[in-house]
Amino acid sequence: MSTLWRSTTLRLAALVFLLQVLAAALLLVGLGAVIRQQSRTQAIDVVETLRDDLVATHVAGGQGALVEAIRLRLSNEVGRGVVVALQDRDGRLIAGNLRGVPADARTYRAARLVEVLRRNHAAPEAAFLLAVPLKHGGTLLTGVVVESDRQFLALLERASLATLALSLLFAAIAAWLATRQIVHRLQGTVRTLEGVGQGDLARRVPPDNSGDAFARLGEEVNRALARVESLNGQLKVATDALAHDLKSPLTRMATALDRVTTRIDDPDALSAVEAAQAEGRRVMAIIDTALGISRAEAGIGRQSFATTDLTAMVETIAEIYEPLAEEEGRTLVVDAAPGLTLPVHRQLMDQVLGNLIDNTMRYGAGTITVALGLSGSDIALSVADEGPGIPPHLHAEALRRFGRLDEARGGYGAGLGLALVEAVAHLHGGTVELSDNPASTSGQPGLKVTLRLPRQQAVTL
Structure with a gap:
């Protein structure tokens, strides 16, 4: 209340x-x-x-x-x-x-x-x-x-009481009409902002020539949206240019290092070159992930949404990572509801799922469980392990861009994996939840990362 x-x-x-x-x-x-x-x-x-x-x-x-x-x-x-x-x-x-x-x-x-x-x-x-x-x-x-x-005064009192009762009714009607008019005047602005939130940056509040406060609000919203659209366009150009400017020299450096490995025989030198190659690949991965986060947060990519069989996607990614898990002595289990489809950005979803499985292999332990199913009004895609997990007070830090939890989980990384997951979730109108893995049997809390996507447009075959 x-x-x-x-x-x-x-x-x-x-x-x-x-x-x-x-x-x-x-x-x-x-x-x-x-x-x-x-x-x-x-x-x-x-x-x-x-x-x-x-x-x-x-x-x-x-x-x-x-x-x-x-x-x-x-x-x-x-x-x-x-x-x-x-x-x-x-x-x-x-x-x-x-x-x-x-x-x-x-x-x-x-x-x-x-x-x-x-x-x-x-x-x-x-x-x-x-x-x-x-x-x-x-x-x-x-x-x-x-x-x-x-x-006469007694009759006036009775008439006043009846009039007061009618005034209650009329006051309620007046209040309803006033609020209805306000809501009606704001509907155009609300619908426009909803469309913008879904990625349609070209949406604008319908013009209103009344000259009142609502009309001015619409004008200011349109002015702000025009600025946002302009900045978003500039961001897209800047990120594309940055990707090109950074990837080109890194690619040339990787090619040069590949040629060097064929010309040296000194084991120490070869080891140093291979370390440089590994760092180069890591820098390339960081750039790709950072650019992916920026583009997802800007709403870039919604035009690439396509209806995707999420079940088949999960099974395909699991097949790719299953041999790697076996090499690490780990088991990868898939628990996916059949035939769930949803309009998504397939490339980003593949990257997100791959990042989550890669994180469990790098930082976790025990069985890796990839689950997909319906959860209330959402589709829930989760990846869980049986490792040390992440303490609840560090969950927010784990989702922050460049958030480093090495002291909590060990290993090293750029701190972008979970940030990308959250950015892609927001791009799809969803959320990310971190929790302990209730199915863990290793004696450790484990970590369960759940990606929740609204299923208004989901289809169960």
Whole structure:
């Protein structure tokens, strides 16, 4: 779940959703608060105005004038929604339209919302009520019925809840549409980079004339890809030139050394010449491997992919190395699933498999096992031995170009064999894994090198 929340798209969708819901909630709550406050203010104004008018009448004409004013006020159309009650000093009702007066009504020095029961009404109603003490000891109660306002506000609350529920739905739709639009705008860039990752350096992001940030992103990606394509072309030219410039003098040197061996009789001199020849061949092998790694890492060679019977390839390479293994007193075993085919660079795959077997013969011990089969969504090609292996903390160093593990495995080398394996694996969209050999019976951990290739295009015959 924590990984899911790291998704920028999901977080953006959540932000849009939350902002939409927050905006709707604030609007509904604010609208309800304004309407409630407005209703309360208007009601209190009516109550206070009625109080002032009746008190003025009482001051001018006494209690009789006040009772007559109350009767007239309640008898006309204007008084339909008002509440008026006049009590004597003992709390008895002298005039008004209330059936009963709240016991604590005399304490209502400020307008208070209470339930009252008016004459000719069957049910209590909500009203704002205000009490005014009179000089003769009585109390004047004035108020206004707000039952319809309360019902309207209750209806508004229910409508607000329904609206808020709809806003949740609309916010979710808005979040989905916003993220979908972003993903849609980025699809062209993503597909282009996927194609480039598969070796199509000529791919470009489709042009977009909108002028927004996504259009600029596409332009910058295209500019970077054009630069990468140019550098890759230069690399190809440079590597080809380097191969030619280095191989030519090395070849001439090897030819010269061959001629020298036919003209000398001194055993020491002949031994020195043969050592020079061996070093020359080693330098040539290093150059070939280094150039192969550089070209594979640059994606050069994908155009040479061809559907290959991997089973037949493994068996052929094993037949070539089997006599060499026997000379070393070793056994080479092949465990390959039948009829597995996959588009690969055959020459590089031959070189990789040959390097792995050669490494086991040079650094390992015991039985050499070459295995090929399906492993989940991959095709797994592995070479294992029963030698001292490589400690786990040195696996990364073993895969590094020119990584030297002589102290771990003995012998000598340029440190390019496993680096080439990893480069070729990446060229094919795969990975390389180093591990101990679980089938080792020699008492040593052994080493198992597994090349995993995606099998989307694999075919089992």
